Amino acid sequence: MIAxxxxxxxxxxRAGGGFGLGxxxxxxxxxxxxxGVGPESALLARIAxxxxxxxxxxxxxxxxxxxxxxxxxxxxxxxxxxxPLPMEGIVTVKALAHWITTGLPLVxxxxxxxxxxxxxGPGYLWLFLSLLLGTPALSVLGTxxxxxxxxxxRGGLLMSLIVLPLxxxxxxxxxxxxRRGAGGLSVEVPLLLLAGITCxxxxxxxxASAAVxxxxxx
Amino acid sequence: xxxIWEYANPKKFIETSQALLPWVTGLTVVCMVxxxxxxxxxxxDDYRQGSTVKIIYLHVPAALMAINAWFMMLLASLIWLIRxxxxxxxxxxxxxxxxxxxxxxxxxxxxxxxxxxxxxxxxWDPRLTSFLILFLFYLGxxxxxxxxxxxxxxxxxxxxxxxxxxxxxxxxxxxxxxWNQGLHQGASVMRAGALAxxxxxxxxxxxxxxxxxxxxxxxxxxxxLVLLRTQTEIRARRMRALMARERRG
Numbered sequence: 001m002i003a004x005x006x007x008x009x010x011x012x013x014r015a016g017g018g019f020g021l022g023x024x025x026x027x028x029x030x031x032x033x034x035x036g037v038g039p040e041s042a043l044l045a046r047i048a049x050x051x052x053x054x055x056x057x058x059x060x061x062x063x064x065x066x067x068x069x070x071x072x073x074x075x076x077x078x079x080x081x082x083x084p085l086p087m088e089g090i091v092t093v094k095a096l097a098h099w100i101t102t103g104l105p106l107v108x109x110x111x112x113x114x115x116x117x118x119x120x121g122p123g124y125l126w127l128f129l130s131l132l133l134g135t136p137a138l139s140v141l142g143t144x145x146x147x148x149x150x151x152x153x154r155g156g157l158l159m160s161l162i163v164l165p166l167x168x169x170x171x172x173x174x175x176x177x178x179r180r181g182a183g184g185l186s187v188e189v190p191l192l193l194l195a196g197i198t199c200x201x202x203x204x205x206x207x208a209s210a211a212v213x214x215x216x217x218x
Numbered sequence: 219x220x221x222i223w224e225y226a227n228p229k230k231f232i233e234t235s236q237a238l239l240p241w242v243t244g245l246t247v248v249c250m251v252x253x254x255x256x257x258x259x260x261x262x263d264d265y266r267q268g269s270t271v272k273i274i275y276l277h278v279p280a281a282l283m284a285i286n287a288w289f290m291m292l293l294a295s296l297i298w299l300i301r302x303x304x305x306x307x308x309x310x311x312x313x314x315x316x317x318x319x320x321x322x323x324x325x326x327x328x329x330x331x332x333x334x335x336x337x338x339x340x341x342w343d344p345r346l347t348s349f350l351i352l353f354l355f356y357l358g359x360x361x362x363x364x365x366x367x368x369x370x371x372x373x374x375x376x377x378x379x380x381x382x383x384x385x386x387x388x389x390x391x392x393x394x395x396x397w398n399q400g401l402h403q404g405a406s407v408m409r410a411g412a413l414a415x416x417x418x419x420x421x422x423x424x425x426x427x428x429x430x431x432x433x434x435x436x437x438x439x440x441x442x443l444v445l446l447r448t449q450t451e452i453r454a455r456r457m458r459a460l461m462a463r464e465r466r467g
Contacts, residue, residue, distance in 0.1 A: 144382065148362070148375055158365050162358040162379065165351055166386045169393040176397060190396070197389070208382050215374040 001085060001093050008097035011070075022059040022102040023109055029055040030113045041118040048117035049127060049178030055113075056106045056131060057138060057167055061160055063102045064142040067094050068150040068213070077150075081217050087210035095136075095143040095206070103135035119182055126181020130194060134174035137198040140205050141166045147213040170197055226303035228452045235445040242445065246438040253432030261425055273331045275429060279436035280323035284352065287317030287440060291359075292384050295377035305448065307373035308455070310380065311363055312447030316440060318356035325349055348391040355383045369455065 033051050037043060071077040080090050110131050111124045119127065145163035149155030173194040180187045225231050257275035294310035297303060328346065329339045340346065359376055366372035 148379060149365075151371070152365050155365070158358075158361050161354070161361055165354040165358060165390070166382070168351055168390040169386065172390075172393040172397040193393075193396070205382070208378055212375060212378050215371055215378075218371065 001089055004080070004085070004090065004093045005097055008094065009100060012066075012097065012101040022063050023105045025062055026055050026059045026106055026109060026113065029058065030116060034117070045118045045120055045182075048114055048119040049123065049182055050175050051117065052110050052113060052119075052127060053131075053134075053171055053175040053178060056103075056110065056135060057164075057171060059106055060102055060135065060138045060142055061163060063098065064146045064159060064163065065149075065156055067098055067143055067146040069146075072150055078217060081214075087213055088206045091143055091147065091206045091209040091213060092140075095140045095209075098143065099136050099139035103131075103139050107131040107135055120184075122184055123178060123182030126187055127178040130174045130177035130181070130191070133177075133191070133194050133198055134170050137170045137201045138167060140201045140209075141170070144205050144209040144212065147209045147216065150213070151216040170194065173197065223301070223303070226301070226305050228305055228456075231305050232449055232452060235449055239442060239445055242438055242442040246435055246442050249431055249435030249438055251435075253428050253430075253435050257425075257428035257432055261428060270331055270334055271425070273327050274425070275432045277324055277327040277331065278429060279433040280320045280327065281349070282433055283436050283440050284317055284320040284324050284349065286437075287313050287320060288352065288356070288380075288384065288387070290444070291317065291380055295380040298373055299377050299381075304373075304455075305452065307377065308451040309444060309448045310376070311373075312451055313440075313444050314356060314360050314363065316443050316447075318353060318360060320436075320440075321349060321353040321356060325353070344391075344395045344397075347394045348387075351390045351394070352387055355387055359383065 030051065033047075033055075034044060037047070068077060071080065081087065083090075107128065111119075111128050114124055114127055142163055145159045145166070148162060149159040152158065173190045176190040177187050177194060180190065225234055254275055258272050261272065263269045263271070291310045291313050294306045294313070298307040298310065325346070328349075332341070333339050359379060362376050362379055363372055366375055
């Protein structure tokens with residue numbers, strides 16, 4: 001498992017833009033939103049948590065098709081399937097690698113981008129925490145979507161149609177934590193619900209992803 | 219003893235549904251005509267809402283079927299995954315577009331009613347939003363069926379998507395409630411929305427009887443359409459198999 005993880009991480013870093021690409025997309029998105037709604041800092045401060053969350057979601061989505069597609073093309077996915085590691089384990093490791101290469105950089109960069117959107121003072125901590133808690137769920141859900149569409153020629157658009165509705169609860173609770181945190185309100189309830197969603201998806205969804213992957217490799 | 223699984227045999231299914239279909243169709247027509255005509259022309263106007271209230275005879279049954287079609291798909295998907303009956307997978311496939319259309323009808327009639335009543339075509343009310351999300355789930359499901367070429371693979375993938383989607387659709391429904399309360403507390407439109415949703419407890423009998431008939435009509439309509447579409451799917455698949463055999467032979 002650790003070998004698979006290091007392999008995936010190495011591939012992501014050396015094949016170019018594993019860490020950087022999602023981050024650059026995130027940055028561009030924030031800049032574009034600022035261009036779109038105007039430079040008024042009061043307005044930007046109000047919508048900052050939502051923008052950052054939606055941005056994280058889209059940046060996450062962008063890199064999903066890489067999780068399985070390359071491995072399937074060169075046949076290493078079939079090798080992995082015959083390896084002694086259970087499919088659920090492979091899927092979990094893949095999701096973890098995806099999170100480390102896309103989710104984690106976003107979490108680290110989000111407060112900085114929050115600065116650019118003039119996020120109010122107490123918001124930084126909660127934005128950081130909500131993304132830290134929520135992005136693993138995004139990666140796991142995305143892995144499910146990627147496993148579902150791995151056999152398709154042009155699966156990209158279909159995958160976003162399938163994955164984005166699944167992101168709704170995570171987005172709602174995550175953005176709510178950030179918004180309430182920025183407004184100085186109590187964040188306990190959405191934070192707990194967000195943590196619950198993340199734990200549940202982490203625990204249960206790999207089984208669905210593995211089942212789907214087995215069907216696709218049949 | 220006969221088992222219910224006998225009807226999972228495509229031939230048996232076609233025979234039975236062929237025999238049932240005229241009856242179901244006839245009852246559908248009767249129920250829908252009686253329910254809608256009674257509802258539209260022979261009920262008094264509501265004292266506050268005027269005649270706009272009558273859209274309820276389309277809106278509520280469509281919303282009911284939009285949700286129940288998904289339940290039926292979930293059930294059929296589970297049967298396919300557990301017992302591998304092809305008819306079940308095909309029935310789930312047949313039901314999806316109907317459910318999607320019902321969702322559109324519910325949203326559209328709701329918007330048409332909401333325009334004069336709430337003064338807006340669309341609000342981000344929890345109910346409206348969760349229906350929109352349900353519609354997105356339908357779209358994803360249908361698109362996945364269309365995209366995968368191999369029939370059995372497609373059936374497997376969509377079944378699992380249906381199960382995962384059900385969990386997340388329910389989750390989204392409650393999450394949306396949370397989100398909206400967080401945004402607008404006690405706005406009057408929202409309360410009106412909640413009341414309009416709980417119609418069954420508040421509607422007086424004058425309106426309720428035709429409403430129930432109309433609901434029964436929609437249920438039968440759905441059953442008839444699913445039976446018909448499943449038959450079509452079975453025949454189309456059989457035809458493909460025959461053509462493939464002819465090409466080989």
